[in-house]
Amino acid sequence: MTQPILSIKDLSVRIAGLHILQGVSFDVAGSGVTVLLGRNGVGKTTTLRAVLGLTPRGGEVRGTVTIGGRDITDQATYRVVRDGLGYVPEDRGVFAGLTVAENLRLAERRGSAPAYGRVFELFPELDRRAKQRAGSLSGGQQQMLAIGRILLNDNRLLLIDEPTKGLAPKVVTEVAEVLERVAVEVPVLLVEQNLAVVRRLARDAVVLDAGRVAWTGDAGRLLSEAELTRSLLGVGSSGVHA
Numbered sequence: 001m002t003q004p005i006l007s008i009k010d011l012s013v014r015i016a017g018l019h020i021l022q023g024v025s026f027d028v029a030g031s032g033v034t035v036l037l038g039r040n041g042v043g044k045t046t047t048l049r050a051v052l053g054l055t056p057r058g059g060e061v062r063g064t065v066t067i068g069g070r071d072i073t074d075q076a077t078y079r080v081v082r083d084g085l086g087y088v089p090e091d092r093g094v095f096a097g098l099t100v101a102e103n104l105r106l107a108e109r110r111g112s113a114p115a116y117g118r119v120f121e122l123f124p125e126l127d128r129r130a131k132q133r134a135g136s137l138s139g140g141q142q143q144m145l146a147i148g149r150i151l152l153n154d155n156r157l158l159l160i161d162e163p164t165k166g167l168a169p170k171v172v173t174e175v176a177e178v179l180e181r182v183a184v185e186v187p188v189l190l191v192e193q194n195l196a197v198v199r200r201l202a203r204d205a206v207v208l209d210a211g212r213v214a215w216t217g218d219a220g221r222l223l224s225e226a227e228l229t230r231s232l233l234g235v236g237s238s239g240v241h242a
């Protein structure tokens, strides 16, 4: 791997007495999509949140996180974001009571020109629906807004948590198309359960199991070996639960 953009070393997280991550170490390449996989509850979201300094209050985090070689362990979330980390949480985190335009405006970062042109080129619908309240958008449109919001700014890495969850198949394809285009410009660490989407987007894969790294390697290879996929993810390589 060329110089990784993100390096996680020996990351352990305890929350409410539970040892949720137990020494997780992996690198994310400086280009393309790295997918973080694993059965439900193995610690994927906890990993992303720990990188961002979003572990719940009272939680205990150990280990080291570096971005582009710079140590960001224990940094406040706003600093990590300013350092060029874009985050799309699993619940999308759009402000339901605000319009699309207001949601975008809130994401503007001081000191850099917001790239509205790029966002509206990828998502013309956000432009058309600028005055609509985000809470009245469909799930797919809200996802587009959540992704569009981080693309207003230049980022060094995007962390995107289950972007296709709960979306209709046609919308899943649209989101995958967008992410494919985005990943040409900026590396992505993606949590995704839809293996067709993983197959389309991911070059590298990291599989967690019970708070530890169970496998790392080529995503295509993982999904081409049915027995490996089944043993690590508990599903057939089509993504259907076995």
Ligand SMILES: Nc1ncnc2c1ncn2[C@@H]1O[C@H](COP(=O)(O)OP(=O)(O)OP(=O)(O)O)[C@@H](O)[C@H]1O
Residues within 6 Å of the ligand: 015, 016, 018, 020, 038, 039, 040, 041, 042, 043, 044, 045, 046, 047, 056
């Ligand atoms: N704030 C919290 N308090 C208590 N337990 C938590 C908290 N956050 C996460 N956990 C527990 O940690 C484990 C890992 O959760 P996490 O959300 O990271 O898993 P995940 O791999 O992202 O799961 P999923 O695929 O279902 O989203 C789960 O057992 C979860 O219940």
